[in-house]
Amino acid sequence: MSDATPDPDSTPDPVDASARLLRAVRVGDPVEERVTALATLDEAALTGLSVPARTAFWLNCYNAAAQLLLDTEPDLYEVRRAFFGAEALPVAGHPLSLDGIEHGLLRGRSKHGFGYLPRLFASGFERRHRLPAVDPRVHFALNCGAESCPAVAAYSRDADAELDDAAATYLDRTVEYDPDAGLRGRGVVRVPRTCLWFRRDFGGASGVRTLLRAYDLLPADASPRVRYLDWDWSPRPRRFRE
Template identity: 55%
Template sequence: MSDGATPLGEKTTVRETTPDLAPTDCARKLLAAVRADDSPDPYLERLAAYDEAALEPLRSDPDLALAFWSNCYNAGTQLLLSRRPELYESPLRFFRFFRATAVTVAGTDLSLDAIEHGIVRGSRTKYGLGYLPRLLAGRFERRYRLADPDPRVHFALNCGAASCPAIRAYEADRIDEQLDRATRAYLDATVDHDPEAGVVTVPKLFRWYRGDFGGGSGIRDLLREYGAIPDDASPRLRHRDWDWSRAAGKFAD
């Protein structure tokens, strides 16, 4: 067993398994249970049972919030893939899978879209290339959305596709270092620079969320920062096709 999780089939109560467990620890242990194929149910129940007072630190500490919501998202993805795989395989994946309840936090059902675009990206729609706001945000989203989203989160969130980045467990006191590592690893694996042609091929998420990175110039700045292109290069951007093949369990070593 791993991280105190309980094997499938054994009954346990939230109080017995998760006494006084902080929300951030609960989200991390949930992800660990999913990875170890232990029962996630005690942690899911604990997340659902928190009141908003318990979540208050997430509103004032962006590092705490980013670690918490990233772990919730990645655990929620894996749970949906294992428990409701037909949603991912559906031709209507973008409605059925990404809008299905992935986790419940403080009594509020949250989909992957709600976590990513409503909270982590600070209420930005997924259809506006990163430039348009997400309309009709609910009270929970308004309370917990990040005021200054970190674009590196795109290299931390795994939606179940083969082209997604690997899954890591994020911790508030190490989040900057961990996001740096995740970003560098993903760019090393997916970016190809052809200096003779003056072209750099990048993952399609750079097109989908162009505005999150500050447009073309911001994308090139990020590529230079992480050594994907030389400091003096300014290549044209070409976007690699996204492989939507279902790829559950893509955890980093």
């Protein structure tokens, strides 16, 4: 049996490969080799990823793919169904769309029905490599190029802590809490519209309030009505986190 160390270039780490692509997109370096590295990944390399690593991988893939589409086909963004459904990035020999990455692999649920509907006709690839459960924090890390989206960051195998930071930053910027508004002075909190579109991911309004308390955006004893902010779809490409 050989004791030789495997050549790291022959079996690239998926998370590192996805982060390298995203960094190349950010600084304007050529991306062809980075895209090819993901396209030719051995699918077995994805199977052994931990949940945080798998989350990081698919977030990096989504955010890189979205920026590449915005760079190469900016007019496609005007027709959102086409934009989200277009083949955006090949991974391990499988061409993936933004919808496929977000709803098939990160969420494993339909994009319709406020998140309560299953994703019908999921591919075998999706079933093998999707996350075992929805983590609502991914909604504060995905950037499709809209003005209301959070800033893009590269995620690592320590994605759990990084997602906490992303969620705290985005929610602190967007959430509006008025403790004296509403019926009988119950208060009103206004949150990003993704909390409505994917209501089930957050556990409904009570889950949203629990999340906001966890990030110190609501007092522990507050139970305000939840309202949803409008989503600004104006194109805002290349919003990278400092």
